[in-house]
Amino acid sequence: MLDLGISGRRALIAGSSSGIGAAVATALAQQWVEVIVHGRSADSANAVAKQIKDAGGRASVILASLSDPASVRQLAADALAIGPIDILINSAGAASTLWNWFDAPDDAWQKQFQISTFYAVQLIQQLVPAMRERGWGRVLNVSSGAALSNMTTHPEYASAKLALHSMTATLANEVGKNGVTVNTLVPGAFGTPNTMHVIESQGKEAGFTETGLALEKKVIRDVWGVNIPVGRMGRLEEIAQTACFLVSEPAAYITGAALRIDGGATGSVA
Numbered sequence: 370m371l372d373l374g375i376s377g378r379r380a381l382i383a384g385s386s387s388g389i390g391a392a393v394a395t396a397l398a399q400q401w402v403e404v405i406v407h408g409r410s411a412d413s414a415n416a417v418a419k420q421i422k423d424a425g426g427r428a429s430v431i432l433a434s435l436s437d438p439a440s441v442r443q444l445a446a447d448a449l450a451i452g453p454i455d456i457l458i459n460s461a462g463a464a465s466t467l468w469n470w471f472d473a474p475d476d477a478w479q480k481q482f483q484i485s486t487f488y489a490v491q492l493i494q495q496l497v498p499a500m501r502e503r504g505w506g507r508v509l510n511v512s513s514g515a516a517l518s519n520m521t522t523h524p525e526y527a528s529a530k531l532a533l534h535s536m537t538a539t540l541a542n543e544v545g546k547n548g549v550t551v552n553t554l555v556p557g558a559f560g561t562p563n564t565m566h567v568i569e570s571q572g573k574e575a576g577f578t579e580t581g582l583a584l585e586k587k588v589i590r591d592v593w594g595v596n597i598p599v600g601r602m603g604r605l606e607e608i609a610q611t612a613c614f615l616v617s618e619p620a621a622y623i624t625g626a627a628l629r630i631d632g633g634a635t636g637s638v639a
Contacts, residue, residue: 371619372618372619373400373613373614373617373618373619374617374618374619375397375400375401375402375455375456375613375616375617375618376400376401376402377401377402377403378402378403378455378456379402379403379404379405379451379452379453379454379455379456380394380397380402380403380404380405380454380455380456380457380458380616381405381407381431381448381454381456381457381458381492381496382394382397382404382405382406382407382458382460383407383435383444383457383458383459383460383461383488383489383492384407384408384435384459384460384461384462384511385404385406385407385408385414385417385458385460386406386407386408386409386410386413386414386416386417387408387413387417387561387562387563388559388561388562388563388564388605389460389511389556389559389561389605389608389609390407390458390460390461390511391406391417392605392606392608392609393458393460393608393609393612393613394406394417394421394428395417395420395421395424395426395609396606396609396610396612396613397456397612397613397616398421398424398426398427398428399424399426400613401426401427402456403427403428403429403452404421404426404427404428404429405428405429405430405431405448405451405454406418406421406428406429406430406431407430407431407432407433407444407461408430408432409432409433409434410432411430411432414430414431414432415430418430429451431444431447431448433447435461435483435484435488436480436483436484438483438487438488438491441488441491441492442491442495444492445491445492445495445496446495448496449495449496449499453499453503454496454499454500455500455503455505455506455507456506456507456508456509456616457492457493457496457497457500457506457507457508457509458508458509458511458612458616459488459489459492459493459508459509459510459511459533460509460511461484461485461488461489462484462485462511462513462526462529462530463484463485463526463563468523468524468525469524470524473523473524473525477525478525478528481525481526481528481529482525482528482529482532485526485529485530485532485533486529486530486532486533486536489510489533489536490536493508493536493540497540497544497549500544500547500548500549501544501547501548501549503548504547504548505548505549506544506547506548506549506550507549507550507551507615507616508537508540508549508550508551508552509551509552509553509554509612509615509616510533510534510536510537510551510552510553510554511533511553511554511556511612512530512531512533512534512553512554512555512556512627513526513527513530513555513556514555514556514557514558514595514629514631514634514635515527515530517531517555517629517635518593518595518635533553534553534627537551537552537553537625537626537627538625541624541625542625545624545625548621550615550616550620550621550623550624551624551625552615552623552624552625552626552627552628553626553627553628554608554611554612554615554627554628554630555627555628555629555630555631555635556603556608556630556631557595557597557602557603557629557630557631557632557634557635558585558589558593558595558597558602558603558631558632558634559602559603559604559605559608560585560602560603560604560605561605564602568584568585568588568589569584571588571592572584572587572588572592575588575591575592577591585602589602595634596634597631597632597633597634598632598633598634599632599633600632601632602632603630603631603632607630608630611628611630615628
């Protein structure tokens with residue numbers, strides 16, 4: 370088994386009370402990383418932490434709203450009160466309703482950039498300087514396949530997530546010489562609760578009558594216009610293990626990168 374070299378490290382995973390963030394927190398705890406689970410719901414965040422502890426891992430919980438800049442600053446302060454943060458994973462974000470370019474109001478754009486992008490800026494500014502001083506750190510920004518597509522729905526979400534790619538590149542250049550790596554993980558379609566909610570709402574909006582897997586495939590193909598060559602949605606453990614590698618010691622030479630994990634849905638030669 371590959372030794373990831375992160376045992377004993379401490380990680381803050383923003384947006385880890387469900388979905389991809391929760392899967393990443395659980396996988397990191399299995400590598401003996403002390404994880405800080407973050408969310409808005411006490412029940413959801415505590416459930417993730419309990420699952421980690423029941424399996425022998427170490428976890429604590431911080432509740433905070435990412436839509437409030439003051440709350441984000443407090444999140445960083447509360448995390449540092451637990452101890453130095455070695456790994457920061459910015460996995461929060463929520464797809465919007467079916468806005469298009471000419472329907473999305475100003476506050477939809479502002480809210481989306483706050484909860485998908487600006488909170489990450491705040492956490493980076495408050496937590497990464499200490500990583501630089503210690504000479505070791507990992508930042509992983511979780512984007513979305515929507516950022517690389519030309520879907521006509523929720524343009525504010527796609528734009529906010531794409532901003533993370535530029536943030537990754539510029540920050541990686543800034544802190545690379547200090548032993549800190551910065552990368553972006555770009556997930557495609559994964560069966561998270563949020564994704565399933567979007568599929569159900571978009572299927573209903575489109576008048577589809579299918580359910581379950583048939584509805585998933587129809588929405589992905591006919592509404593999103595996406596072809597997944599491997600023929601299925603992703604499994605949460607697949608993206609969680611990839612995240613663990615990107616924040617590991619063996620991945621020290623990977624920085625400034627955006628790694629797609631989407632079953633080949635985004636055709637590219639780069």
